[in-house]
Amino acid sequence: MPEELATALASARARLGRLGSRILYFPVTRSTNDVAAALATNLKAASEGAVVIAETQTAGRGRRGREWFSPPGSGLYVSVVLRPGRSPGAGGRRETKLLTLSAGVALVEAVETAAGLAVDLKWPNDLYIGRRKLAGVLAEAGGGEPDDGIVIGFGINVGAAAYPPEIEDRATSLESELGRHVDRARLLVESLASLARRYDDLLEGRFDAILDAWRARAPGSKGARVALTTASGAAQGVTAGIDDEGALLVLVGDRLERIVAGEVTWL
Secondary structure, X not given: OOHHHXXXXXXXXXXXXXXXXXXXXXXXXXXXXXXXXXXXXXXXXXXXXXXXXXXXXXXXXXHHHOEOOOOOOOEEEEEEEEOHHHOOOOOOHHHHHOHHHHHHHHHHHHHHHHHOOOOEEEOOOEEEEOOEEEEEEEEEEOOOOHHHOEEEEEEEEOOOOOOOOOOOOOEOOHHHHHOOOOOHHHHHHHHHHHHHHHHHXXXXXXXXXXXXXXXXXXXHHEEEEEEEEEOOEEEEEEEXXXXXXXXXXXXXXXXXXXXXXXXXXXX
């Protein structure tokens, strides 16, 4: 691991809470989520808090199987193994549903702290500056068994990069927006520390704190026109916020649709 990352992580150990039980660094890997899922499957309960960091990914991915562009040295590519199902209460059901939203809030807070830049959230898991995407979160099952936990992967565009033509007009980076260098080591530490705090909120039942923070940073979640494609077909409507389990609410004609999966495009 580069010395600056190792030093920053060691200095922040007390702030990482349950995260960082083990930390794996790869100059190159196919996908940090794949490595983290293997840890979750093989180590079971002992995998919680494991962090996988890569300098570049050759097969990074986002939601719905899309590629996540991961050029070397230009971003943060990180995955964390979490086990919200072990929380008290209703078997972790609500904790699991809100995990992706919690991670989104954590990344926004980290960017604000480390780079001094305000960004918006777009349901369910993307960070935007204006109409350009800065970062994304991908939550996947940790393995084939219910006890394997959940892998939270995130990618943040830090340095300017030559984006592929299909995304060059829709992607941005911190350094492109700020016009100055951004310390990746500090951003990594703040991302993990914020994720640890918000994970504690989940496990301790502070759901309203997470939902309120998400709503405050997601202007497009209410009153915006969207096109959506779900199992019931395609439609257009107007966003009406999120409910207490993190589902997007969309007013389609005179009915209120509750979206938990599918494709949503802001018009």
